[in-house]
Amino acid sequence: MIKVVRGNPTPEELAAALAVVRARAAAASVVPSGAPTPRDSWSDPSRIAAHRLPPPGPASWSRTYWPGS
Template identity: 45%
Template sequence: MAADATEPRSAPFLQVVRGDPGPEEIAALVAVLTARARAARAARDVAPEPDSAWRNRARLVRAPQRPGPGTWRRSFHPG
C-alpha cells in the first residue's frame, strides 16, 4: 500500500543533525536506543522484593500471656 498524500506526516522520530551516518550506523543506534528503552520499562515493571523475615521486627513482640495452668512454662519457652 502506498501512503496517501493527504495523510498528515508526523515528525521523524530520529534525526541526524551532523555527519553522514551509513545505514549500519543508524541501525546500530536504533538497536541501542531500543534496548535501553526496553530495559527501562522492565526496571519499572519489576515488583519490589518483600521484606525479609529477618528484618521483620514483629517477630520480636511476644504474644500476650493468658492466665491458666502451665502458664509459668509458656512464659519462658516461646514455642
C-alpha cells in the first residue's frame, strides 16, 4: 500500500511514482535470493593494502591517504 503523506500529486505524477516502484520490485524479484551479492569495493579490506605506505619523512603525514602524491 502506498500513501501520499504530503502534497497533492497529479494522476500523472502518481502513475510515474508507481511505475518506478513496480519496476524496482520487478527487478528485485529477478535476482535469485540464494545468489551471493557482489562485494562492494569500498568495503573490501584489500583496497587499504593495495598501495605501499609512503616512506617516512617530513611530509609523509600529508601523503598517508593519497598514494602516489
